Amino acid sequence: MKSHITAIGTAVPPYQITQLQVADFMSNALEIDSEASRRLRALYRATGIHTRHTVLSDYTHTSGEFEFYGNNPGMEPFPAIDQRMELYRKNATPLCIQAIENCFEQMPGFAKERVTHLITVSCTGMYAPGVDIEIVEQVGLPTNVQRTAINFMGCYAAFPALKTADHICRANPDAVVLIVCVELCSIHFQKHNTDDHLLANALFADGAAAVLVQSTPTPGSLYMESFYGDLISVGKKDMAWHISNFGFEMTLSAYVPDLIEQGIQVLTENLFRNLTVSLENISLFAIHPGGKRILEVIEKQLALSPEDNYHAYEILRNYGNMSSPTVLFVLQSIQRTLELADKGKRILSFAFGPGLTLESMLLQVH
Template structure:
């Protein structure tokens, strides 16, 4: 039976207050949009976010041009070079916080914010001197639910190889893709997303493990396909994240929960903890209302959102780590995340 042995997390050195990021955004936005931006940030539920870019909290810029228009605006090539420079060290920072990352048989890397080949997987093997015959899998460009996909792969590897010991490395540098065009999608994305990394060990060893992986379930809400998207453009990756997403999720969350729990022979009353991907404050509030949960039941998600923002696929590991010291033996956890498609992933775990 597969288990999450340990989770370690890391963030870049630049911690920005949400009000400072708002000032940066207002400084490059048309004046008639300032009030709208202020309202979005006020309702975000976020206090601080981390970034590999210092500009969002400083008067002087080091990445973006000093011009009012930010021209020449950084190209996708410039942003990918920044990803290559920063992502590896952030991953290593998380990995080195693990108690033991020896005897790794499989390496799964996860990101949707930077792409290259040779990629992060090979860079990690060189940096950490991992075996060159290690089995490598890269989960790329799936969005906020990709961490669940990585855990599903690790679960499969463990079930087919008794001595499997999988290292999942998930890193997202969302803030390198800031877009300045005044659209609702950009305003929302710029108010939510942040940078972070997680390192996770999955194996068949229950000794001192965090959680047991019980079962996965996925649903595709195609009516929301155009509401969340992630595309490559000349000035970076473009996020579509419109204001209807919380409504789409609320309309489909009961079906996801019902089917997932049924597959795992559980009832709603047997769920002791909830580990929901904090895609945004409105998303959490919509799920809370639809499932008639109390806010305290989503406390771990709200706390991660407040302290870190939305770090795309890495965020769910921050939430699970937050729950680690709360969950008791044999208590059930329902976890879920969302992304382009509109994809809804879920996972049931059990405390060890």
């Protein structure tokens, strides 16, 4: 029995900010001098990101008009973890609902009562009763829907969710699985003037994605052919995500692209090992745009062109890195361009996260 991604929906919050706007905000927040501010703007320009989205209007201002951060030097008192979790609780579910509605729009006539399983994914907030129960209530899903929560796995978490949905549909051909990934990365801004925090503040944004997985294919659906995941333990300290008194703190070393560069070929070979497939058979690529340099080192190792990575670059440019939903934004971008002539083409997909975890997936266009 096979399983297919039949629809993908996405959503972003209302506040769209440019990289230069965020750079101004960060320069003010960090209280740095003009030379450091110049270097910060250079970092932001080098990310390949033009705009990002956030649930916080504060990032559209530089000072004096904040609703969440303190309107004084240093933004004191700096928001504590309980204030950030309250912000998550208020904003996460509405964003999920938008993504689910967008997903269902791709399937005219789809009856939400058919959903048998709900998988929710997030690493930027938690509470209970949580997002999963609120989705059931607000979308009107069956109250006996089987719920699974995948938490704190970071940017690659959509892959474990898709694997779980794949197992469910292969075991039960009548299953209809709804996956919802939501991340509000922007609520965890930290003031530390360190390389790790400066890089994280330059990349991450807010967004949500919803995916339907079923055994029965539909036109343009994506058959999930194979998965392979692995760890590069030497990179365990280079990407991490911890809960502190003032939000969740990201460790994001500049060495992460180097580690991915070292491991991507072996990861791809292991994904293909039991298949009659090679890179020459791959037409489309859905790579998680964790950063511009990550895309570039993968291109170098797999002999890809920037045109092969077009969809990833566009998502990075327009949305930044939204953690777990991001690779689903890339897949949606690809799915929207598919035509009848694309039937049978394969899509190679990657995502990366704490561990250092490398995930890969091979899909085929129905």
